[in-house]
Amino acid sequence: MQSVRWLCQNDLQVLLDLLIGEGFCVLGPTIQQHAIVYDEIQSIDQLPKGWTETQGPAVYQIARTPDGPAREKLFHFNLGPHSWKKFLFPPESVLPSQSSVSELAQVGEPQGACVKPYAILGARACELAAIAIQDRVFMNPSFVDAQYALRRKSLFVVAVQCTTAASTCFCPSMNTGPALPDPQSQGHAFDLSLTELTPSEESDARNPSIQEHGFLIQAGSEHGQRILERLPTSEASPRMLRAQEQAIDQVAASIERSMPTNQLRDALMARLQHPHWENVAERCLSCANCTMVCPTCFCSSVEEVHDLVDQAVVRKRRWDSCFNPDFSHTSGAPVRDSVRSRYRQWLTHKLATWHDQFQTSGCVGCGRCITWCPVGIDLTQEVARLLES
Amino acid sequence: MSAWTTPSKDMPVSQDPWQPHRATIRRIVREIDSVASSVFTLEIELEPGPFAKRYRFMPGQFNMLYLPGSGEVAISHSGAPTGVASALPEGRFLHTIRAVGRVTRAIQRLEVGDSIGVRGPYGTAWPMENLLDQDVLIVSGGLGMAPLRPVIYSILDQVHRYGRVDLLYGSRSPDLILYESELGSWGACGIGIETTVDRTDPSGVHPWFGPIGPVTQWIQWRKSRTRYPDFDPHRTQVLICGPEVMMHFCAQSALEIGIMPSSIWISMERNMQCGFGACGHCQWGPFFLCKDGPVLRYDLAQGYLSIKDL
Numbered sequence: 241m242q243s244v245r246w247l248c249q250n251d252l253q254v255l256l257d258l259l260i261g262e263g264f265c266v267l268g269p270t271i272q273q274h275a276i277v278y279d280e281i282q283s284i285d286q287l288p289k290g291w292t293e294t295q296g297p298a299v300y301q302i303a304r305t306p307d308g309p310a311r312e313k314l315f316h317f318n319l320g321p322h323s324w325k326k327f328l329f330p331p332e333s334v335l336p337s338q339s340s341v342s343e344l345a346q347v348g349e350p351q352g353a354c355v356k357p358y359a360i361l362g363a364r365a366c367e368l369a370a371i372a373i374q375d376r377v378f379m380n381p382s383f384v385d386a387q388y389a390l391r392r393k394s395l396f397v398v399a400v401q402c403t404t405a406a407s408t409c410f411c412p413s414m415n416t417g418p419a420l421p422d423p424q425s426q427g428h429a430f431d432l433s434l435t436e437l438t439p440s441e442e443s444d445a446r447n448p449s450i451q452e453h454g455f456l457i458q459a460g461s462e463h464g465q466r467i468l469e470r471l472p473t474s475e476a477s478p479r480m481l482r483a484q485e486q487a488i489d490q491v492a493a494s495i496e497r498s499m500p501t502n503q504l505r506d507a508l509m510a511r512l513q514h515p516h517w518e519n520v521a522e523r524c525l526s527c528a529n530c531t532m533v534c535p536t537c538f539c540s541s542v543e544e545v546h547d548l549v550d551q552a553v554v555r556k557r558r559w560d561s562c563f564n565p566d567f568s569h570t571s572g573a574p575v576r577d578s579v580r581s582r583y584r585q586w587l588t589h590k591l592a593t594w595h596d597q598f599q600t601s602g603c604v605g606c607g608r609c610i611t612w613c614p615v616g617i618d619l620t621q622e623v624a625r626l627l628e629s
Numbered sequence: 630m631s632a633w634t635t636p637s638k639d640m641p642v643s644q645d646p647w648q649p650h651r652a653t654i655r656r657i658v659r660e661i662d663s664v665a666s667s668v669f670t671l672e673i674e675l676e677p678g679p680f681a682k683r684y685r686f687m688p689g690q691f692n693m694l695y696l697p698g699s700g701e702v703a704i705s706h707s708g709a710p711t712g713v714a715s716a717l718p719e720g721r722f723l724h725t726i727r728a729v730g731r732v733t734r735a736i737q738r739l740e741v742g743d744s745i746g747v748r749g750p751y752g753t754a755w756p757m758e759n760l761l762d763q764d765v766l767i768v769s770g771g772l773g774m775a776p777l778r779p780v781i782y783s784i785l786d787q788v789h790r791y792g793r794v795d796l797l798y799g800s801r802s803p804d805l806i807l808y809e810s811e812l813g814s815w816g817a818c819g820i821g822i823e824t825t826v827d828r829t830d831p832s833g834v835h836p837w838f839g840p841i842g843p844v845t846q847w848i849q850w851r852k853s854r855t856r857y858p859d860f861d862p863h864r865t866q867v868l869i870c871g872p873e874v875m876m877h878f879c880a881q882s883a884l885e886i887g888i889m890p891s892s893i894w895i896s897m898e899r900n901m902q903c904g905f906g907a908c909g910h911c912q913w914g915p916f917f918l919c920k921d922g923p924v925l926r927y928d929l930a931q932g933y934l935s936i937k938d939l
Contacts, residue, residue, distance in 0.1 A: 335647045382920060383905035386645050509914075512936050539909030542647075542902060544700050553697040555647075560909070567910060570900045572729050581938030589912060596915030597906070 245473035246480060247434070249314070249453040252284045255398070255432075256361070258467055264359035264396055267327060269320070274302055276320040278327070281361070287314045295406035295607065297616030311438040311453065315362060318406040319606055323535030324367055327358050328391050329374060335542060335555040357394035364402055365417030366409075366604040368429050370535035371397075376598040377538045396463065399430035403487045405495045408607030410620055413498035416604045418491045423460035431464030432457060435484045456484050499591075499605060499620050500627060507627055508592040512584065516626050521580035523615050528561035530609035530617075531586065536602050539567070562586050587619060646905055649695040649746030651676045654739055660725060663804050667728040668772065669737060670707060674721045675747060681720035685711040687754035688779030689896060689924040693904050694724065695746030699735040702726075703901035703919070706750065707775040709782035716782075725775040725807065751904035753924040755780050755868055756894060763866045764792040766851075768844060768879050770799050770871020774807040776896050776923070777870050781815060788819050792864065795821035799844030799875070802826050803835040823847050844875070848882035862887030870896040877934045880927050893927035895934070913939060 247255070259266050260282065268281040271288050281287070290312035294301045305316055363371070371392075378388035402418045411417030421429040434455040456476055459465035531537040541560040544553055560567055562585045568575040576582050594602030603619075610618045656672035675681035686692075691705040708723030709716040717723070728737040739745065757780070765784065769777050777796075784791055796815065800806045803826050816822040825844055829837045848867075851860045867883045869876045876895045883893050899911035899918045906917035914933040916922055933939055 544698050576938050593915040
């Protein structure tokens with residue numbers, strides 16, 4: 241199908257310009273408040289060139305890469321606190337709303353039809369998996385979230401191959417990475433994919449011909465192919481393809497953390513009364529950070545927001561979390577009124593009952609919940625402890 | 630950008646499932662008005678239109694009722710379901726509500742003629758098909774009677790199609806018995822009515838001459854050949870609705886008298902907010918109770934009912 245081509249580093253701007261020209265709002269990684277977060281970008285100069293990050297349980301620190309300016313990569317990092325979820329399923333959105341019941345319409349039109357479509361630049365393999373999981377939540381036979389469906393169906397995805405891994409990554413055990421899905425075998429997982437290569441990785445004394453910093457670029461959809469054909473690309477050399485393979489293999493080999501996934505659903509559901517839940521509860525602050533950074537967590541609440549002036553009411557749907565005590569409020573009191581029960585709900589939902597509900601795990605192995613837990617609770621370790629007995 | 634304005638045809642998004650439909654309150658019945666509990670029934674009429682025209686519900690299903698500024702609340706249907714002779718005219722239905730939270734208290738302040746928003750119906754229904762030609766044991770605890778009343782109305786509509794039907798109704802105290810005035814007529818139509826209370830009314834306003842004790846013993850008594858010579862656990866279906874602990878023990882009692890776990894049905898309550906399994910609030914084990922429930926077959930729910938805080 242689509243062949244792999246070579247795009248020079250500076251020509252990445254041409255891709256951005258093409259997407260912006262097609263009417264897309266391009267979103268990509270930027271540095272804000274000492275973290276790499278996703279935001280609207282117009283220029284490749286806004287990308288975190290030469291930056292990387294250190295991650296661990298409750299540890300996140302960005303730093304300059306040691307390479308000189310010539311070899312500074314644009315994508316030599318993994319994941320920050322943001323996921324693309326914040327654009328497809330915004331933290332706050334407005335539901336059909338009436339200022340009084342007398343104005344309740346019979347049928348409402350979906351909101352947000354005038355918003356620009358998104359193009360995301362830099363989605364990693366685990367993030368594509370996360371989007372596919374949220375697709376099952378928000379676009380299934382029993383329910384289609386109109387706002388999500390509109391954003392999702394117009395989404396243009398430029399995926400980026402991971403050429404480094406954080407210590408918190410465990411995508412191989414969740415079968416979601418680190419390599420991007422092969423567009424030949426797996427349909428429309430992305431529109432374009434990029435693998436960033438620098439001279440250090442692809443040239444040696446015997447083969448000095450490749451000196452450039454750039455990207456191997458491949459289309460994963462017809463739209464991606466149309467865009468690719470308009471880019472100033474050149475043929476990719478076998479040396480480049482070898483360098484790509486090497487980079488992916490190196491990343492895969494560097495990932496040490498893993499989730500025991502064999503029969504995990506049944507194993508966890510058989511341990512709902514396990515004493516270890518109490519052990520986690522002694523450390524867990526029930527702060528909800530893990531659910532906010534999780535790229536698949538989808539819980540929300542609707543809030544009635546009054547306009548004090550003219551008594552108009554706006555219904556806002558906001559991200560919520562099973563770690564909030566009120567989340568399970570039923571007939572006057574929360575059902576899950578202990579941290580133990582809330583952590584158990586989160587973990588067993590993510591790793592076990594998600595299979596019952598959506599025929600997939602709810603975890604993609606991105607490790608965000610480990611990094612952003614203020615007390616460094618690592619779900620892979622908690623699962624291992626639960627499975628010990 | 631064409632992709633943005635015209636999403637692909639296999640994904641219709643013309644109708645937002647969050648959109649409430651306007652209805653008018655036609656009648657209010659004060660059911661229970663005590664210090665402990667305030668329960669009322671609303672008769673609601675949907676505004677004429679396509680939604681009212683296609684609105685159908687089955688016993689056990691619920692609606693989301695909406696008051697702008699206050700919010701939404703899940704309330705089960707408590708009137709005769711669509712297709713039953715005693716059902717209200719098209720677009721009209723009943724909801725029995727206990728004023729307990731912010732939204733239900735606001736709804737309690739509404740008057741006849743006021744508007745209210747409605748989305749629904751949502752959730753699974755009691756297994757009316759499975760009840761045909763079977764003996765039916767309807768076990769209700771407190772307000773659990775409300776989602777079971779549509780079952781009774783359905784049975785009364787064609788009472789000859791069922792075997793022996795008994796209602797075992799347990800209440801905390803005599804003043805909290807719901808639909809008390811109807812019980813006599815149900816009994817006269819052939820339904821066995823057994824009511825029991827946890828305690829009598831100390832004020833003496835509601836004198837009680839019936840039995841006192843948990844409803845579970847009425848289930849267990851069916852073991853007695855002399856009292857219930859025709860009782861056959863293999864042709865009996867049990868429907869239970871009430872507090873979780875009550876449903877747990879009633880199901881245990883039903884199992885003890887030989888009823889199959891797959892012939893026992895319960896109705897679970899959780900914080901239902903969206904009604905279609907998208908907001909996450911009503912999860913209970915693997916279930917979204919708003920769409921996989923509220924009515925669940927006991928053999929599927931059994932493992933979770935005894936787990937605290939699930």
